[in-house]
Amino acid sequence: MNYQLADDGTLSLAGSLTRSAIPAQWDSLNRLLKDKAVKQVNVADVKLIDTAGVAVLLEVIKHNRGSVPLVCEGASEQLRQIVTVSGVEHLLSLS
Template sequence: MSECQWLKKASGYELSGELTRDTVPALWATIQDWEPTSSECEVSLEETHRVDSAGMAMLIHLIQHAKNSNCHIMLSFVPEQLRTLFQLSNIETMLVNHIKK
């Protein structure tokens, strides 16, 4: 298991490691106190190596958390595994405006 980290980068934020049911609770404890400071924020998933349904749910909560603070999150480098989860969960249309092409 690879711990997932929430890192501030010059261009936004990055999630790295595994985003799974084992790592999400500790990660969410860190992220839920985050207050966006701009109207748009990029979250890179380039260094995220594994994502399960708990990770997908956390990302949906992160998008909603940001929206409640008037911030629009764009996910970049979305892994194919996560795209498949979006499709299987029938939520890809809900997230289409949050995935950077």
């Protein structure tokens, strides 16, 4: 998992957002988000995602103090299916 937060509040995520890839970056991502607002998330470069990746997106909402829905640009069909099956489509605006 790779990530970058731009000055305009866009969090770009890339690579694998999976249960095996996220733990190595989890603490540093949480520190980055601690005092920053994320206006949108770009997931166009996410190659593989599972429910742990959706948990990362929900964590962003938590850091935004519950501001929903979170706009996610470049969502893959895989992400759309997981969000629907998980029942969190009201929390994430996928485009």
